[in-house]
Amino acid sequence: RKEVEQDPGPFNVPEGATVAFNCTYSNSASQSFFWYRQDCRKEPKLLMSVYSSGNEDGRFTAQLNRASQYISLLIRDSKLSDSATYLCVVTTAGGYNKLIFGAGTRLAVHP
Amino acid sequence: GAGVSQSPSNKVTEKGKDVELRCDPISGHTALYWYRQRLGQGLEFLIYFQGNSAPDKSGLPSDRFSAERTGESVSTLTIQRTQQEDSAVYLCASSEAGRGEQYFGPGTRLTVT
Numbered sequence: 262r263k264e265v266e267q268d269p270g271p272f273n274v275p276e277g278a279t280v281a282f283n284c285t286y287s288n289s290a291s292q293s294f295f296w297y298r299q300d301c302r303k304e305p306k307l308l309m310s311v312y313s314s315g316n317e318d319g320r321f322t323a324q325l326n327r328a329s330q331y332i333s334l335l336i337r338d339s340k341l342s343d344s345a346t347y348l349c350v351v352t353t354a355g356g357y358n359k360l361i362f363g364a365g366t367r368l369a370v371h372p
Numbered sequence: 373g374a375g376v377s378q379s380p381s382n383k384v385t386e387k388g389k390d391v392e393l394r395c396d397p398i399s400g401h402t403a404l405y406w407y408r409q410r411l412g413q414g415l416e417f418l419i420y421f422q423g424n425s426a427p428d429k430s431g432l433p434s435d436r437f438s439a440e441r442t443g444e445s446v447s448t449l450t451i452q453r454t455q456q457e458d459s460a461v462y463l464c465a466s467s468e469a470g471r472g473e474q475y476f477g478p479g480t481r482l483t484v485t
Contacts, residue, residue: 293472295472295473303478304479305415305463307475310473348415352472359405359417359420360417360472360474362414364414
């Protein structure tokens with residue numbers, strides 16, 4: 262079983278739609294959680310950290326459910342520029358020394 | 373300030389040749405990571421350096437792969453006797469000590485013919 266699992270998609274949505282991605286992780290002792298974004302043929306970039314209480318950054322909302330070991334990302338009012346691959350990332354238990362990346366969920370927003 | 377830089381941006385090599393890839397992390401970042409990303413695939417962790425601690429080499433796929441880091445600055449990833457399956461983008465990232473957020477370089481696209 263992969264340590265971090267994501268639905269690869271693609272999710273094809275119209276502009277203005279709300280879309281949600283989920284991610285599950287296998288290590289219950291994982292400490293920190295992030296969403297990264299990767300545009301085609303570009304390097305990954307941090308989108309947002311995921312906090313236990315949930316957090317919001319503009320149109321983006323991240324949630325963490327430790328009991329069920331899943332993380333979610335909600336994007337409201339999708340823009341064409343949101344088209345990218347979204348990577349779910351967790352740290353190994355006990356420290357920040359190693360991030361485990363999911364394979365990513367591809368989002369395509371169309372006019 | 374300057375981000376993570378990598379060189380070369382592209383490298384084409386013949387099967388069996390050795391290649392060396394370079395990474396310059398963000399100044400002050402003590403942690404440095406190498407990843408590999410094959411076309412259409414996720415990121416594979418290769419190796420991690422943190423200060424003067426022994427590196428975590430658990431992700432290196434074979435003994436043809438090695439990496440070094442000079443102090444808390446430049447790192448080089450060396451692939452000996454390259455094989456076609458080594459073709460991928462090799463990404464370097466750095467972070468501050470104790471922080472989970474990593475900052476990636478633009479990658480080196482390696483093609484083994």
